Amino acid sequence: xAVISQKPSRDICQRGTSLTIQCQVDSxxxxxxxxxxxxxxxxxxxxxxxxxxxxxxxxxxxxxKFPISRPNLTFSTLTVSNMSPxxxxxxxxxxxxxxxxxxxxxxxxxxxxx
Amino acid sequence: GESVxxxxxxxxxxxxxNSIINCAYSNSASDYFIWYxxxxxxxxxxxxDIRSNMDKRxxxxxxxxxxxxxxxxxLQIAATQPGDSAVYFCAENSYSGNTPLVFGKGTRLxxxx
Numbered sequence: 036x037a038v039i040s041q042k043p044s045r046d047i048c049q050r051g052t053s054l055t056i057q058c059q060v061d062s063x064x065x066x067x068x069x070x071x072x073x074x075x076x077x078x079x080x081x082x083x084x085x086x087x088x089x090x091x092x093x094x095x096x097x098x099x100k101f102p103i104s105r106p107n108l109t110f111s112t113l114t115v116s117n118m119s120p121x122x123x124x125x126x127x128x129x130x131x132x133x134x135x136x137x138x139x140x141x142x143x144x145x146x147x148x149x
Numbered sequence: 150g151e152s153v154x155x156x157x158x159x160x161x162x163x164x165x166x167n168s169i170i171n172c173a174y175s176n177s178a179s180d181y182f183i184w185y186x187x188x189x190x191x192x193x194x195x196x197x198d199i200r201s202n203m204d205k206r207x208x209x210x211x212x213x214x215x216x217x218x219x220x221x222x223x224l225q226i227a228a229t230q231p232g233d234s235a236v237y238f239c240a241e242n243s244y245s246g247n248t249p250l251v252f253g254k255g256t257r258l259x260x261x262x
Contacts, residue, residue, distance in 0.1 A: 036195070068249045077238060078193070078252045079201070127192055136185050138240075138250050140192035 037062045037130050039124045041140035047147045048118055055114045056144045061082030062146040063108035068138070069101070078127065084111050118148045167200045168226040170256045172239035175220060179241040183250065184213060188235045196224070196237075211220045226258075234260045 038061040048054050057069065065087055072080040081101055082092045090103040102111045115122055125143040132139075162168045173184070199206045199213045199222075205214050212225040222239050223258035227260035234259050240250040 039192075066249075077254050080249050080251075083249055131249075137195050137198050139195060140185075140193045142190070 036137075037064055037132055037140045039128055039130060039139060041128055041141040041144050043144055044142065045145035045147075047116040047135040047149060050119055050148055052115055052118055053116045054118065054146065055112050056126055056128075056146075058111045058113070058141060060109045062132070064132050065108070067105060067111045068131070069111070069113045070127040070129060070140075072122065072127060072143070073124045075131055081113070081126075115146065118146075120148050123147050157172075158254065160256045161261060162229050164229060164231060164260050166229055168225075168233065168258055169225075169231045170224045170237050170239075170258065172222040172224075172253050173220060174222060174239070174241050174253075176251070177220065177242065179243065181242055182213070182215060182222050183240045184211075184222075185238045185240060185252075186233075186235045187238065187255075193238060208237050227242055229260050231260045232260070234258055 040059045042057045046054060054067060055076050070079040071081055072078045080093045081096045082090045082103055084090045084103045086103040086105045086108050092098060100116050102114045113126060125145050127143040128141045129138045159181050183198040184261045185220050187193045188257050197208045199212050199216060204215050210227045214223045226233055226236060236255045238255045239253045242248045242250050
């Protein structure tokens with residue numbers, strides 16, 4: 036399965052600032068997804084990021100708050116903009132190598148906003 | 150909307166015993182189900198999957214059972230070990246589609262040595 040690397044692994048940020056999270060995959064993948072996992076909870080899909088098209092956002096998530104880039108088949112970024120303490124979460128990148136393959140996850144970015 | 154949920158939020162088992170983690174799903178159109186294990190500080194790790202044309206699939210020390218009649222999924226772990234302590238999630242979607250997974254709430258498994 037694909038190896039997924041996220042940077043940074045964790046960060047502590049000030050309120051009102053923005054942070055860009057990078058996701059690098061060691062192989063070309065068709066589909067990439069960004070999830071949020073709030074403390075002690077399950078994973079919630081933020082958006083689907085497919086190369087060559089605009090990201091598709093789930094209900095409750097908007098592009099102005101979570102802009103996403105997908106410049107090629109091995110890389111994506113998620114920016115958390117104008118952060119508030121409510122954005123403190125784990126942000127996870129996930130990939131699917133094909134329609135009949137399971138999704139795999141990176142180890143996430145642990146974000147705390149003061 | 151459609152959702153995937155779990156019956157038990159926490160489960161404690163004695164080392165060496167078998168563990169059973171349950172999951173209910175509500176989307177009758179789902180035909181692909183996955184169990185993930187998430188250890189502290191890590192992302193979810195794929196354990197085992199099953200398609201809806203099967204009712205049982207076995208891996209190394211793990212078995213997944215699917216009951217489509219009652220929309221129920223379970224993960225059985227044989228001879229539970231301390232390293233099995235983690236949060237377990239079930240997830241579902243369409244096997245051949247491009248849709249992302251929908252996750253259940255998770256069950257924390259604690260193994261008592």
